[in-house]
Amino acid sequence: xxxxxxxxxxxxxxxxxxxxxxxxxxxxxxxxxxxxxxxxxxxxxxxxxxxxxxxxxxxxxxxxxxxxxxxxxxxxxxxxxxxxxxxxxxxxxxxxxxxxxxxxxxxxxxxxxxxxxxxxxxxxxxxxxxxxxxxxxxxxxxxxxxxxxxxxxxxxxxxxxxxxxxxxxxxxxxxxxxxxxxxxxxxxxxxxxxxxxxxxxxxxxxxxxxxxxxxxxxxxxxxxxxxxxxxxxxxxxxxxxxxxxxxxxxxxxxxxxxxxxxxxxxxxxxxxxxxxxxxxxxxxxxxxxxxxxxxxxxxxxxxxxxxxxxxxxxxxxxxxxxxxxxxxxxxxxxx
Numbered sequence: 001x002x003x004x005x006x007x008x009x010x011x012x013x014x015x016x017x018x019x020x021x022x023x024x025x026x027x028x029x030x031x032x033x034x035x036x037x038x039x040x041x042x043x044x045x046x047x048x049x050x051x052x053x054x055x056x057x058x059x060x061x062x063x064x065x066x067x068x069x070x071x072x073x074x075x076x077x078x079x080x081x082x083x084x085x086x087x088x089x090x091x092x093x094x095x096x097x098x099x100x101x102x103x104x105x106x107x108x109x110x111x112x113x114x115x116x117x118x119x120x121x122x123x124x125x126x127x128x129x130x131x132x133x134x135x136x137x138x139x140x141x142x143x144x145x146x147x148x149x150x151x152x153x154x155x156x157x158x159x160x161x162x163x164x165x166x167x168x169x170x171x172x173x174x175x176x177x178x179x180x181x182x183x184x185x186x187x188x189x190x191x192x193x194x195x196x197x198x199x200x201x202x203x204x205x206x207x208x209x210x211x212x213x214x215x216x217x218x219x220x221x222x223x224x225x226x227x228x229x230x231x232x233x234x235x236x237x238x239x240x241x242x243x244x245x246x247x248x249x250x251x252x253x254x255x256x257x258x259x260x261x262x263x264x265x266x267x268x269x270x271x272x273x274x275x276x277x278x279x280x281x282x283x284x285x286x287x288x289x290x291x292x293x294x295x296x297x298x299x300x301x302x303x304x305x306x307x308x309x310x311x312x313x314x315x316x317x318x319x320x321x322x323x324x325x326x327x328x329x330x331x332x333x334x335x
Contacts, residue, residue: 056200070210109188252270
């Protein structure tokens with residue numbers, strides 16, 4: 001109680017960041033992203049996306065050669081990254097100007113993590129596949145993955161949902177939490193900007209191979225630690241799920257993470273594959289690009305809606321473990 005009372009009494013710059021983070025995660029878990037709110041105002045990530053699209057239109061012209069487009073991609077990353085840091089500094093200063101400014105900071109953090117929205121999206125895929133069959137599952141999974149849903153069978157839809165859950169647990173939850181914990185709002189906004197850059201222009205298509213090169217590489221760098229933490233949290237979370245195997249999750253993660261084409265996505269995906277005794281990743285199609293990835297894990301490739309339910313339970317447990325660790329750090333810091 002003394003920590004919370006002190007938080008209420010202090011301006012935002014003196015508030016315990018860990019307590020703000022714990023409260024933000026609880027708020028996000030309870031309400032997620034309210035559709036009514038974002039029908040009135042755009043989500044911050046949408047604003048970031050509009051800025052990226054503007055730079056893409058102005059600088060990434062097909063008449064330019066690869067070297068010129070790569071240089072302009074670097075400029076895009078630097079300008080938008082520095083802008084994100086400056087906005088984060090300004091928002092932190094604003095929050096520090098009034099006694100309950102920590103509430104503003106908490107709301108910003110809650111908006112920038114995706115626990116509830118990720119859970120809801122993957123749950124929709126699971127329910128659609130279970131109730132409406134392959135066609136319903138394809139329609140639902142197309143909202144959360146970049147691969148071609150029309151070539152997926154029911155097992156492929158279930159795998160895609162589980163893989164998206166594992167990878168986005170790292171990108172959408174663990175990484176934002178990590179960067180806010182170590183660098184406050186400037187770190188959080190920088191990470192979200194770089195991650196959005198990677199998702200929009202960090203592809204190996206002919207249009208973005210050069211222009212998105214810098215953003216993709218910097219996103220890989222920023223996710224080196226969070227991805228490995230996410231894999232560990234998934235392994236720990238599997239302890240509390242039926243037939244979950246944390247020992248196997250750790251073994252498969254350590255053995256197979258490096259097989260993934262991404263230096264980071266393989267860690268949470270391999271951990272989830274081991275935890276649920278599945279085979280994930282493997283060959284897939286992204287529009288014009290066919291990726292012949294190796295399988296992660298020794299288990300079944302024939303994932304089912306039941307496996308998706310178990311994956312969601314692992315996800316919930318991993319989120320709770322992360323929350324408890326942060327709460328413990330907040331208590332220790334308050335002593």
